[in-house]
Amino acid sequence: MIVLGIETSCDETAAAVVSSDRTIRAHKVLSQITEHREYGGVVPEIAARSHLEHLDRLIAATMDEAGLSFRALSGVAATSGPGLIGGVLVGVMTAKALAAVHDLPFLAINHLEGHALTVRLSDGVEFPYLLLLVSGGHCQLLAVDGVGRYQRYGGTVDDAAGEAFDKTAKLLDLGYPGGPALEAAARQGDATRFTLPRPMMGRPGCDFSFSGLKTAVRQALAGLEAPSEQDRRDLAASFQAAVADILEDRSRNALQRFREERGQPAPLVVAGGVAANEVLRQRLGQLANAEGTGLVAPPLRLCTDNAAMIAWAGLERLRLGDRAPLDFPARPRWPLTELRPPGDPDDAATSLKTA
Structure with missing residues (x-):
């Protein structure tokens, strides 16, 4: 066909x-x-x-x-x-x-x-699997049991991860489109310089929250008298590290829930525009390996x-x-x-x- x-x-x-x-x-x-x-x-x-x-x-x-x-x-x-x-x-x-x-x-x-379903095209992944869907408008964790068969484990209670990337990039005046621009700036930044919150992290469940993190970036920026280009790079790197921590924490809970409910580990699949971020892919890959499974992500052009x-x-x-x-x-x-x-x-x- x-x-x-x-x-x-x-x-x-x-x-x-x-x-x-x-x-x-x-x-x-x-x-x-x-x-x-x-x-x-x-x-x-x-x-x-x-x-x-x-x-x-x-x-x-x-x-x-x-x-x-x-x-x-x-x-x-x-x-x-x-x-x-x-x-x-x-x-x-x-x-x-x-x-x-x-x-x-x-x-x-x-x-x-x-x-x-993209990973079934790119990698031939079999059902079931755990999906982290992260894009400009959506951030959710779902168990995927088949075509049309989706069980939602959790989602964002405010901003989506991609939306938070875009808004933070605009706040830092990094250029458009925001997600790739912030990732590029973060490569030259110090992710440990600014202490930013990790909303929902450590709590039970699989829900996300990013609006407080975005607000914290705004406050940190306002606290700088005349923000330099390096200040903005460091804030970008600190923000990206916080998002990675949150996604890893929430995904860990989802992987454990999947195993408890189905008696088997699930491949962790990440999809959506934010799945193109290399730092997030690396962190989620490490998580999947630690949980005894693997990470599957589509090639960048299909994210x-x-x-x-x-x-x-x-x-x-x-x-x-x-x-x-x-x-x-x-x-x-x-x-x-x-x-x-x-x-x-x-x-x-x-x-x-x-x-």
Whole structure:
């Protein structure tokens, strides 16, 4: 089977063609960094207009690169939520049109499920596994037992980890996009110079909190009379070390809970844009080894938003007999825990709930 995937949930316009033998036949991502840089963050209206302007051309180029006609496809998958609703609508309506014109199944994909299943595309990981999903808008720990089968162990009570990275980078005037800029600055910083809090660390459970850490960075910066470039690097490194400590602590609790509930250790999978951070990967790898398991992380190009993961999630669902009606609504919010396995009698009703 071969599926075309479309991703337009935030500020990347992306298309990919993926086959069921885990081959990415074509993969294109058009970044909007230049359009949003002057604002220091993603402007939803600008993002939606950019998707609308470029998506058709990008899909055509992707199909050309794959060397396939639409007749060769088994289905068309598109991120149908969660995300910025203007952009999601552009991708969903384009995918529905292609599916209708070429008489193909339309697959409405949850963006988070795309991240959750990426390691099955990149590494062939078998179910079950423990997932740490860390991105700009999401930070949660889930047991993944199958397609559509997610048990939430914990999540953030305020900011997501990626959001905290972006806001801290903006506070320190490190540039845009914030996450990579902060990581680059931290490489030249002293992570021990500033004593910052680790919210929730040491407590039972698997929930996260990052807003207090972000506030502590602001206060530390305000306490410097004339912050130098090295001051900002040291604050970036101290912040990154605190986030790593928090993620490691919460993930340890989740690994232990998984083992207690299922009687077996779980591979620890990290996915989402923040999973591209090398320091966090190193720390989580050390944790997984100490807990008697291993860490699996997608290659960097599949950590950030991309259409290959959407095409793969579409393939996973298609081969289990799933397809979405053409009146399936785009959703700005769509928790993973509302999904059901394909074929579950509650799946259609649950998936079609309005946000």
